[in-house]
Amino acid sequence: MLYACVYATILLGFFGILLKENLVMKIIAMDVMSTGVIALFVLVAAGGGRFTPIFIDGPQRDYADPVPQAVILTAIVIGFSIQALMLVGVMKLARDNPTLETRAIEEEYRP
Amino acid sequence: MMLWTLLWIALPFFVGFSIYLLPQGDRILALVVTLVSMAYAIVLFWQPAPLELHLLDSFGVTLMADSLSGFFILTNALVTAAVILYCWYRGKTTFFYIQVILLHGSVNAAFVCADLISLYVALEVIGIAVFLLIAYPRSDRSLWVALRYLFVSNTAMLFYLIGAALVYRTNQSFAFAALEGAPTEAVALVCLGLLTKGGIFISGLWLPLTHAESATPVSALMSGVVVKAGVFPLARFALMLEDLDPIVRIFGAGTALLGVAYAVFEKDTKRMLAFHTVSQLGFVLAAPEVGGFYALTHGFVKAALFLIAGELPSRSFKTLHDQPIRTPIWIALVIASFSISGFPLLSGFGAKVLTMKNLLPWQVIAMNVAAFGTAISFAKFIFLPHAPTQNPPVKPGFWPAVSLLLVGLVAANVVYYDAYSLANVVKPLAIIALGWLAYHLIFRRVTVKLPRMLEQFEHLIGVMSLMLMVLFGLVMA
Numbered sequence: 001m002l003y004a005c006v007y008a009t010i011l012l013g014f015f016g017i018l019l020k021e022n023l024v025m026k027i028i029a030m031d032v033m034s035t036g037v038i039a040l041f042v043l044v045a046a047g048g049g050r051f052t053p054i055f056i057d058g059p060q061r062d063y064a065d066p067v068p069q070a071v072i073l074t075a076i077v078i079g080f081s082i083q084a085l086m087l088v089g090v091m092k093l094a095r096d097n098p099t100l101e102t103r104a105i106e107e108e109y110r111p
Numbered sequence: 112m113m114l115w116t117l118l119w120i121a122l123p124f125f126v127g128f129s130i131y132l133l134p135q136g137d138r139i140l141a142l143v144v145t146l147v148s149m150a151y152a153i154v155l156f157w158q159p160a161p162l163e164l165h166l167l168d169s170f171g172v173t174l175m176a177d178s179l180s181g182f183f184i185l186t187n188a189l190v191t192a193a194v195i196l197y198c199w200y201r202g203k204t205t206f207f208y209i210q211v212i213l214l215h216g217s218v219n220a221a222f223v224c225a226d227l228i229s230l231y232v233a234l235e236v237i238g239i240a241v242f243l244l245i246a247y248p249r250s251d252r253s254l255w256v257a258l259r260y261l262f263v264s265n266t267a268m269l270f271y272l273i274g275a276a277l278v279y280r281t282n283q284s285f286a287f288a289a290l291e292g293a294p295t296e297a298v299a300l301v302c303l304g305l306l307t308k309g310g311i312f313i314s315g316l317w318l319p320l321t322h323a324e325s326a327t328p329v330s331a332l333m334s335g336v337v338v339k340a341g342v343f344p345l346a347r348f349a350l351m352l353e354d355l356d357p358i359v360r361i362f363g364a365g366t367a368l369l370g371v372a373y374a375v376f377e378k379d380t381k382r383m384l385a386f387h388t389v390s391q392l393g394f395v396l397a398a399p400e401v402g403g404f405y406a407l408t409h410g411f412v413k414a415a416l417f418l419i420a421g422e423l424p425s426r427s428f429k430t431l432h433d434q435p436i437r438t439p440i441w442i443a444l445v446i447a448s449f450s451i452s453g454f455p456l457l458s459g460f461g462a463k464v465l466t467m468k469n470l471l472p473w474q475v476i477a478m479n480v481a482a483f484g485t486a487i488s489f490a491k492f493i494f495l496p497h498a499p500t501q502n503p504p505v506k507p508g509f510w511p512a513v514s515l516l517l518v519g520l521v522a523a524n525v526v527y528y529d530a531y532s533l534a535n536v537v538k539p540l541a542i543i544a545l546g547w548l549a550y551h552l553i554f555r556r557v558t559v560k561l562p563r564m565l566e567q568f569e570h571l572i573g574v575m576s577l578m579l580m581v582l583f584g585l586v587m588a
Contacts, residue, residue, distance in 0.1 A: 010273065017266060018572050023258075030266065037272045044280045067170050068279055071228050075272060078235045082265050085242060089258045096251050102568055109252045111324065111379075 002043055009036035023090050023100040027083060034079045041072035112154075113164055116176060119151045120223070123216025127209050137208040141195050144212055148188035148219060155181035163225070173286055175225035179350070182403030183222040183336075183343050186410035189519050190335035191215045194328045197418055197512035207247055214240035214332065221340040226285045227275040227301065230344055231268065234308055237340055238264045244329045245321070256324045263317045263571050264308055270575065271304025287344075291352050298355070299582035302345070306582075307575060309341025311396065312366040314578045315389050317571050319373070322385035327421030330381065334388045335414035339406050342392050349399040358585045359396050364477040367393025371484030376559045378428050380420045383488060388413055390481055391451075394462075397478055398469035401462075404526055408450065408462040411523070415447045415516040416492075422509060428491055435498035440505070443513050448489040450520050452546070453482060453539040455531065458523035460539060464530040479542070486546025487554055494550070 013036055016029025049062025090100065097105050123144050130137050155162075161177035191211060198207070217236035224230050238261055245257035275285060277297035282289040290298055303314070310318035318338065322330050349359035370390025377383040391409045395402040420426070424434055436444075450459035463482065470478055564570065 010269075014266075014576070017262075018569060018576075026262070030262070030269075033266070033269055037269050037276070040273060040276045044276050047280065065283075067285075068276065071285070074228070074232060078232065079265075082235070082239060082261065085239065086258060086261060089242075089246065089254050089261075092249075093251060093254055093258070105255055106568055109255045111320075 003040075006036055006039045006043055009033075009039065012036075021101050021103065023093070023102055023105070024087075026102065027086050027090065031079075031083060034075075038072050038076060041068045041075075045069045112158070112162060115151070115154075116162065116164060116174065116223070119147060120174075120216070120220055122147060123212050123219065127212040127216060130205055130209050130212070134205040137205045138195060138199055141208045141212045142192060144215060145188045145192040145195065148184055148215070149192070152181045152185035152188060155184065172229050173225045174223045174229075176223045179346065179403040180222045180343075182407045183339055184219055186339065186407045187215060187218050187222070187336045189515065190332065190410050190414045193414055193418070193512040193515050194332050196515065197328050197331070197508050199508040199511075200506060201508065207244070210240050210243045210247075211332070214244065214337070218336055218340050222343055225287050225347075227271075227278065227287070227289075228285045231271060231275065234271075234304075234340060235265075235268060237337060238268070241329075241333065241337055244332070245325050247329070248326060252324070253326075256321055259568055259571075260317065260321045262568075266572060267304045267307035267314075267575065270300050270579070271308075274298070274300030274302075274304065287347060287351055290348065290355070295583060295586045298586050299579060302348075302355075302358070302582050302586075303575060303579050305341050305345050306362065306578065307341075308338075309345065309392060310338045310389055311342070311345075311392055312362050312369060312578075313565065313574050314571075315366065315392075316565050316574070318389055319382050319385040320566055322388065322417075323379065323381040327418060330385075330421075331414040331417040334385065334417055335410040338388065338392060339395070339410065342395055342402075342406070345396060346399040346402045349396070354586075356399070358582075359399060360471060360474060361585065363393045363396030363398075364474050364481075365393070366390065367397060367481035368477055368484075369393075371481045371488065373561060374488040375484050375554055376557075376561055377488075378558070380423060380426050380428065380431070380492075381417070383428075383491065384413065384416055384420060387451075387485070387488060390485070393481065394466055394478070397474055398466045401465045401469050404523075405462045405466050407526075408458045408520065408523055411516045411519045412447050412451045412459060415443070415513050415520075416451075418509065418513055418516075419444050419447065422505060424503070428495075431495050435496045435500065437505070438497045438499045441495065441497035443517065444492050444495075446517055446520075448492045452486045452489050452543050454543060455536050455539065456521075456524075458520050458526070461524055461527040461530040463539060464535050465527050482539075482542050483546050483549075486543045487550050490547045490550035490554075493547075 010033055013029050013033025017026050020026050020029055045065045045068040051061045051063045053063035053066055126140050126144050130140055155176055156178055164174040166172045217233050221233035242257045242261045246254050274297045278289050278293045281293050307314040322334050345359050349356045367390050370386050374383050374386040395406045422440055425431055450457035453460050453463040
């Protein structure tokens with residue numbers, strides 16, 4: 001069930017990238033898609049259990065796998081920085097193309 | 112050796128960020144980094160066994176350096192050095208050199224890492240550095256080309272990440288070896304990311320516009336080394352996992368034919384070179400075990416060709432036919448074109464012979480057709496008129512860069528000097544002669560404008576879903 005939701009998020013994001021005309025909307029759709037991917041990593045990590053893996057005396061509980069969580073932190077940071085970079089680029093583009101329609105921009109800058 | 116490897120990986124990033132403190136020494140520092148990479152690659156060739164490093168226990172970063180990586184690292188070092196020499200007197204700011212050196216470092220990292228996540232990080236850093244390099248002129252147009260590149264590459268990398276998560280779920284490991292036994296969809300997703308990033312087959316159609324519209328040194332860097340960061344892991348997979356080997360070979364043959372089909376009809380110098388890159392990456396993948404040497408010669412020659420194309424008075428072949436180019440430039444152009452067509456005495460010949468020897472029987476026809484197409488497309492350069500004029504003068508920095516690459520091309524012959532036997536020599540010469548004949552009889556006269564529809568931004572994204580289906584089918588089969 002949860003996996004279905006995660007895949008639905010990823011797919012929705014992907015279709016957003018594909019179908020939205022506006023460049024800013026495309027970037028937001030990409031953010032949705034990357035949120036889906038992050039959720040997938042969290043879900044994979046929670047396969048064995050959900051508790052934080054802290055070394056304690058007493059009975060061991062089913063803890064979440066820390067490796068995918070650690071990995072996805074890196075990916076979150078990278079995704080965030082790429083989005084920031086793209087939005088700056090879009091801001092500059094918006095000066096001459098206020099509508100930010102991808103099709104129009106592409107026509108204009110084609111060799 | 113382990114310590115040296117780590118130092119060598121960290122050096123470009125350390126230097127890249129500290130260049131800001133020493134802006135006067137930016138060019139020299141950047142050049143020193145490439146020399147260190149060159150030395151490291153040469154040391155790698157003398158290592159008896161592949162070097163494998165596991166940092167921080169079994170869940171940490173894994174690195175693997177062998178002679179295959181050695182070839183790619185050497186390409187990276189020499190091409191970056193040539194680009195820095197080319198830019199030496201062109202008044203680029205420190206920011207430009209920082210990006211070049213960070214790009215150099217991240218491409219190096221991609222060539223040695225042996226787990227999916229380190230590779231992801233390296234590829235994303237490459238994406239950011241390339242974005243900044245393309246957008247360096249700050250014009251709206253360059254900004255759009257850069258945005259388009261980053262968008263396509265980031266979407267592809269998201270698919271790759273999904274694949275990595277699925278691999279981990281099955282085998283509890285991110286190492287390349289964990290792809291063995293991973294579910295079909297995981298392998299398909301990982302390959303999709305790499306195929307797109309490496310500019311292979313139809314998912315690589317973002318490449319022509321990006322490479323052709325960037326500034327000359329950036330085009331040289333991208334075609335010379337950056338796309339190989341996507342191709343290298345695919346070659347590595349093909350060598351490690353038997354199931355993936357036929358898939359990689361199929362894509363190699365497919366992209367070789369597709370790229371060359373576009374290249375023979377192209378009337379614009381830089382676009383022709385870019386399409387030809389798509390085709391040559393196919394040669395690297397068609398025989399993964401010897402792909403390193405092919406990547407080396409292709410990197411040298413393509414970087415040199417892009418640098419030379421930047422010095423030509425026009426980008427259109429039609430205009431160039433009416434306007435003689437300077438004889439020295441023409442000679443450099445001809446040497447590079449001969450090498451890529453596989454003419455003996457230049458290392459492109461050895462690389463082609465070696466690749467042809469390692470093909471599977473079903474690939475032979477496709478790759479020979481691609482080699483024939485290469486000869487046709489480069490006949491366009493070879494038969495350009497030339498005259499000993501002096502204008503416009505060549506900027507200083509051009510000759511050191513191009514001669515470094517061309518000397519590299521001749522020197523790389525030592526890798527495979529067994530190629531010089533009579534039968535081996537006759538075949539490429541026959542292909543080249545046929546190619547020139549076809550050029551004069553047919554391709555010089557016809558004008559076919561191939562549709563550029565597939566290169567539109569939305570189609571580039573849409574093609575990814577198509578490729579995913581194709582890959583899924585191939586992995587299942």
